Amino acid sequence: MLLIFTDLDGTLLNSDDYGYDAALPVLKQLQELKIPVIPVTSKTRSEVEVLREQIGLTDAFIVENGSAVFIPISEQNLASPQTENWGDYYLMQFGFNYTEARQGLQKVAEVLNQPLKGFGDLSEAEIHQLTGLHPEDVKRAKNREFTEPFVTPKNLTSVEIEQAVNPWGFQVVVGDRFSHLIGQKAGKGKAVQWLIEQYQNHQPDAKIITVGLGNSPNDLPMLEVVEIPIIIPGKQGPHPGLQNRGWEVAILSGCQGWANAVREISRRLDINLN
Template sequence: MPMSSMPMACIVFTDLDGTLLNGETYAYQAALPTLAQLTKRGIPVVPVTSKTRQEVAQLRQDVGLHDPFVVENGSAIYIPLDQDQFALPSGDDVDGYRVVQLGCNYVTARAGLKAIAQDLGRPLKGFGDWSIDQVVQLTGLSPAEAKQAKARDFTEPFMTPKNVPADQLREAVEAMGFRVVIGDRFSHLIGAEAGKGNAVQQLVKFFQTNNPEAQTIATIGLGNSPNDLDMLENVDYPIVLPGAHGAHPRLADRGWPIAPAPAPEGWAMAVENALTQIAA
């Protein structure tokens, strides 16, 4: 069924690396026709990512995205001032965006990491401890990308400690009044109220406010790694993007549909398939 026959409002929430962008090459060209269709139908595409505002701003420009976006694992929502699909709640305006801060600020996150390290009796090193060259070596980013990745406003990514069980790390973090998104190489220290799920819920409310005639708002969410779980659990149609070797084991066993191919081809096919289901 073509998109034009969709009877309800819809929002697409998507992770970026390995989801909309190919995990190895960062290619996105194969998704452009679907993105153009979504724009034509007035369906917002909202990036929900661990990336910083500087990183996402660059990507939005490259890919041609123009809707709100969520940065640093659900720590803040940036809503363009020149759009009318989402209500603008109170907040500060920065570079043409209304900023809705959900998490803590960066200074607080840095202080929190030091306190948690002391509590655990283990050194925890984060992006703020490393030079641009060191971030390049650790991540494989280019120097320009590493600079954007270090331009943090709300959260601190740190090397996941090998000798601390995940439960112990989580307990220490929560005792200090923070949350942690634990990853294979890097974990992210975030504010207690931050989170991709909270950000999704807020954006749906802002959309509802400006679209009172929409009786139903169907939400599609696409992600590829455990740090997307918080988003995928808060949408109507969660979709898992596989990597070159299949879907991440922690996402593969939840009964959620797995896209037929890695990003960006799989992203385009999965979105079109979900829209067909919604419209049916």
């Protein structure tokens, strides 16, 4: 059984125009073969739901940097005593809720003695200006349930930020523009491992092979726990933070690189993708 875990922006989606057309034929074939394609992203549930509908994904997905796994009700076999009903899904939550994340950001700002601007402090217009997201996408990005992104302070190192958040039960995924305040029990790697266990529990005799595709250090926790990690390069090559690990690197960037890499892995595993 093959499981494909994938980052979205800069991986399954182009980094410049968020396009995914080149991946659609492969995604369709994977769905026909009942091979799960599982987004693992910093995006919110609202953002992923729209994308899943657009590209035809029906499997579970991992949101807000591994803070939660959403399993469609139709996949009841993957639920466990730890999951709870959440509308059309079973939810496995690893992090805090959004109210706790907002309170955490205020505490961290006090410790650092400087204001930290989170998504909850920014208007939709400000987020649009900072991200270039379409106004409708900004609304979905602000619809957070577990974590709080904040503008990365330029005068602090990632170590200084981490030291400020850890005593409060948080960790931080530091980015160039935004950093994400998430719970210490959350993480892309932890969420991926948990979901792999659910598939294995449901099919104890199955040989499960896991593939992960990502493009940035934010994806390291996911790439480190799958059997076949694949780096999707940017236009200038692989991210420096992912180099020298001996992992496969796709030849092309974005959705075309993603599609080619998945085809090649499938061929090696004797899975027939046309």
